[in-house]
Amino acid sequence: MVFYIFKALLATMRPPLLIILMLCIGQVIYAQSVHENDVKRAKELKRQFPKDEIAALQYISNYYFELPKGSQQLTVRQHEFSEVIALQSNTSFVMRSYFNDNSAIESYSLRQNNGKSLQHDKYCGHYAQGEIFYSDAQLCAYRFSLPLPGQVARYEATKRYYDPKYLTHVFFHYESPVEQREIRIHVPEWATVELLEMNFDGYTIDKSTSSENGIKTFTYKIRSLEGFPKDEHIPGHLHFIPHILILTKKYDYNNNSITVLSSTGDLYAWYTSLTGQLNNKRSELEPLVKEITKDLKTDEEKIKAIYYWVQDNIKYIAFEDGIAGFKPAEAHDVYYKRYGDCKGMANLVKELLQIAGYDARLTWVGTDRIPYSYSIPSLAVDNHMICSVFNKGKHYLLDPTESFSSFGAISERIQGKQVMIEDGKNFIIKDIPYMTLDQYTQESYWVYTVSENEMTGKGKSIFNGENKKFILGAINQIKNEDKNRFFRKLLAGTGNPDFLAIREHSVFDREQPLQVSFNVSPRNQYNKFNKEIYIDLDFSDDFKNLSLEKTRKVPYKFSSKVNQKTTAELIIPDKHKLTHIPNPVTIKSEHYEFELKYQVKDNKLIYSKLIKINNNVLPVAAFESWNNAIDQLKKFYDDQVILTEHD
Secondary structure (H helix, E strand, O other), X not given: OHHHHHHHHHHOOOHHHHHHXXXXXXXXXXXXXXXXXXXXXHHHHHHHOOOOOEEEEEXXXXXXXXXXXXXXXXXXXXXXEEEEEEOOOOEEEEEEEEEOOOEEEEEEEEEEOOOOEOOOEEEEEEOOEOOEEEEOOEEEEEEEEEOOOOOEEEEEEEEEEOOHHHOOEEEOOOOOOEEEEEEEEEEEOOEEEEEEEEOOOOOOOEEEEEEEOOEEEEEEEEEEEOOOOXXXXXXXXXXXXXXXXXXXXXXXXXXXXXXXXXXXXXXXXXXXXXXXXXXXXXXXXHHHHHHHHOOOOOHHHHHHHHHHHHHHHOEEOEEEOHHHHOOOOOHHHHHHHOEEOHHHHHHHHHHHHHHOOOEEEEEEEOOOOOOOOOOOOOOOOOXXXXXXXXEOOEEEEEOOOOOOOOOOOOOHHHOOOEEEEEEOEEEEEEEOOOOOHHHHEEEEEEEEEEOOOOEXXXXXXXXOHHHHHHHHHHHHHOOHHHHHHHHHXXXXXXXXXXXXXXXXXXXXXXXXXXXXEEEEOOHHHEEEEOOEEEEOOOOOOOOOOOOOOOOOOOOEEOOOOEEEEEEEEEEOOOOEEEEEOOOOEEEEOOOEEEEEEEEEEOOEEEEEEEEEEOOOEEOHHHHHHHHHHHHHHHHHHHOOEEEXXXX
């Protein structure tokens, strides 16, 4: 009877009233499904994580090493269970499961608190990942809504790794905060698996082990874990996020020991099994080598010319697709297509150099996003390939993906890292040196004059190292009519670029410093009140606004190391006396150095500024002292020179 009355009532209603009624009924139905204890938990979690809309009450991951029936290939079955709760009204969330050609999602379910299926939208397919142009990386995403605080959704998924070497690490963090996080790794006694605990310091992680029916289980638990850090300017997550490296070394099958990756030698053997399949057609590349090296006499000239040719003519496109994520493309294919990933470009450089008669070899390296060394036999150790050249006792590292990098320079992202260099059936491990800070020098010279109640000046800036490479790369990508605007913004720093007019810049040359000359009319830095003139000689105010949030809990990564030197001169006008200059600032630490001061010599006021960033990563422990240094910089920048006119 109630149903028929309700149906008759709906028939008499206009659409807007109908919608409102349906929403109200929906809210009542949802309200009936929210337990009072869940509402209370949601309020408590909201107080703990005020910026989040959703949290996980529990997130449990199980990893089972097992042999499928009738197969001798060891696989890993991953089972995920998470229970999320809405912390506020009208919350939506997306559950994600990732896979690729070496893994698959076998099943999933998404349910309400009462066990019934939860309505959701589903998408499965490829997704973009950083700067990668094409990848076999895929995901399944499940979007659902939780209209009321305290509503709970339960998600389960089973995924399988077809080969355990592709399971490299497990993170504790989740996209949202987690009340209880648990990781269990189940290893049968016939498999040898090593677990390395990374970045556990500073976290309370409980670990236990148990054995049952020939299977050893490693269990890790942590409570009240914040969501995955979303801060900007961070080093790779592997540097500071707690995680477990999983090293599957070998397993037994029918009384035979089958190696996965037991040693660095095994890792190298697998890599070379892929590179050994290459069939580079040298005959198709020989005319190119003759053309590039004609009329060149020295070895260095020839090596450099080949290296620069690949930089200039082959477009870098990141490409990860199954085995192609580890196996280089053949050199002649990269040459004809005029594009390649790091492996394909390194292979082309190697082949061209070998045709020219040089000892060139493929070289694996992990960029600065990865903290591991080659003492760890894992696919997680490296993510990049370059080319090594040995010639007359010298070892050159060539990275053709670094457009506009000069011969002999080493890019910031691989300095201090280890490389693994092919050497037939053997391999060579070497450490890459750090570039000295002198190789990052940026020098600026400004000369000002005051005339007719206006301050004008001329300047010149000279760029080296990573800064020069960045500028050359940027200029190569923009239109000619936009180049002046680019230089003005670059030179102005935090100041107004419209006060700058570019006079000229040097020819773009990888091997020479880049020089830019300009005029400057900093109108807001010259103010006259009666007989007093207030002057600011620094229009760029470098690092003035780079205070770090006190709540930040992850390291800060600068774009590169810095060695910046600035000198400015002002001829003190006749009948003017210098009555005030800012107090000098001198700050030195192991991470950075600031030195700013004014001096008077004869009738000139000379301003000098030195800024050094010794390492491109600032640890959290240094944040407080860094912010204190920035406060001193601000005080210095905000102070002004005062000239007083006299008769």
